[in-house]
Amino acid sequence: MxxxxxxxxxxxxxxxxxxxxxxxxxxxxxxxxxxxxxxxxxxxxxxxxxxxxxxxxxxxxxxxxxxxxxxxxxxxxxxxxxxxxxxxxxxxxxxxxxxxxxxxxxxxxxxxxxxxxxLKVVSVTELGIRQKDEMLPWYVFLIPMIITVGFLLFTATQYDVLPTEIPVHWGADGKADRFTTKTPISSVSLLLVLLTMQFMFLGINIATKRSGIKIIANNKQASKRRQLKYRKYSSWLNLLISITITVLFILLQLTTLYNNIFSDYMIVIIPLLLTVVLLICTIVFTFKVERLNRELDGKEQETQEISTFDADNHWKGGLFYFNKNDPSIFVEKRFGIGWTINFANPIGYLLLFIPLLLILLLSFI
Missing domain, CATH: 1.10.132 (Topoisomerase I; Chain A, domain 4)
Structure with missing residues (x-):
């Protein structure tokens, strides 16, 4: 397996x-x-x-x-x-x-x-375009967080009946293979890690929604449609990832609360099914984006203009975006599918690295 x-x-x-x-x-x-x-x-x-x-x-x-x-x-x-x-x-x-x-x-x-x-550098702005933005609202990302808080409170009420050793690592067979002594923190550490990750997804969605909508000068209408659809698909994918991780972590938490709640077969097959679902969602997202790119490239006019956000001097190695004049926290990747942070904007570091530090701290404790 x-x-x-x-x-x-x-x-x-x-x-x-x-x-x-x-x-x-x-x-x-x-x-x-x-x-x-x-x-x-x-x-x-x-x-x-x-x-x-x-x-x-x-x-x-x-x-x-x-x-x-x-x-x-x-x-x-x-x-x-x-x-x-x-x-x-x-x-x-x-x-x-x-x-x-x-x-x-x-x-x-x-x-x-x-x-x-x-290449002639041209910057394009359209007033009112944010009213057409179809990204998911921030409060939708509260749904998995509310579920996690509910399980956290429920675990606290079951503290006295929890085993003396709490699992902290699971093998490929779905069974716990490393444990730690039961404490108030260790009993809910998995849920605290999950909650931290959910906060990160919420922050990424808010920051992405506030980032600039980039319009290409030589094909304004097609690029505008692509940007709006790309942002919409990205927010849905982020939500699906958050939900999938929530289901997986709660599954693991339930095995801590109730040792025999799932059969050995189910412990293996459920995470595998969740992984397959996530992979399918990622593949669907990738090909939807490819379709948007094909539509844009197929309609692009034969002009020499590009927009300022695409200037090579803002991209180090084509991967790392540095632009102090761009207030966007996240921008679309140049190579790959998805978003990357504007490394010249310190808020991006806070959104990504503070949750990672908290997760490491919880793991250490």
Missing amino acids: EALIFIMMMLLTVMLEAAIPFLIRKTIVFGVSIPSTQIKHPQISVYKKRYSLLIVVPALLLLLAYCIWQATNSPQANQVAIVGTFLLFGTLFWSFSLYFYFHGKMLELKGENKWEEQ
Whole structure:
């Protein structure tokens, strides 16, 4: 079972990583902005195909070696998990390295062809566009938080009947394999971690909703529609992730309160089903965004204008956004699907790193 989970995760990761250059907007290639007149440049197509092949081929060879290793050695479950995790993170590191290599190649190609001279910087603002924003309101994210608080209070009322040792880690088989002494904090630490994560999702949704709606100068209507839909889909995905994590953590908390509430089969299958649901939602979101990109690129006019938010000088390595003049806390990624913080805005650090510090503190306690 452990091996099957890691193989599925590996295959999905490889497919998504290899497909990213073909899913994002055509005027952003490996984090580098290019004129719409150059999106069919033959060298760009070569770079994208090489990137995908250099991810897929080594990953498939590693998976084959992984399967052969298991078949011939009959390793223990913890060995399977350790090796599988190493392969997964190794693949991510390799794709990250390839990205930076092709990012450099794109900068060279852009410089050699003097495409920068073809780009005219134009800023576009539309009054009243926020009235059309369909992102979920902040109070919707309170629903899983209310459920968590309810379970937290219920756990407090059951403190006297809780076991003397509280589980703090669960293995791939769904069973607790590490415990700590029962205290008022340890008995609800899992729910406190969950509540912290839910606060982070709430903060991300609020900050994203307040971030600027970026309109591309050479295709105002299509880019406006794309931005509004992208923000809507993102908020729904964030809510679904929050709900899925809530269900999983409450499941684990229930196994602490009632040791035999679920069968061994259910303890394994429920987290697996939740993972599959989350993966399906992510894939649906990815292809909805790809459809929006295709509609925008298909209608984009042959002009030399770009908007100021897309200027390369604000993006370090095409991944990290620094712009003191942009009040947005979150901006759309240039490579990949989703959002990244404006590293020049300190509020973004607070939203991401304070919850992580709280989670680490709760784990330490």
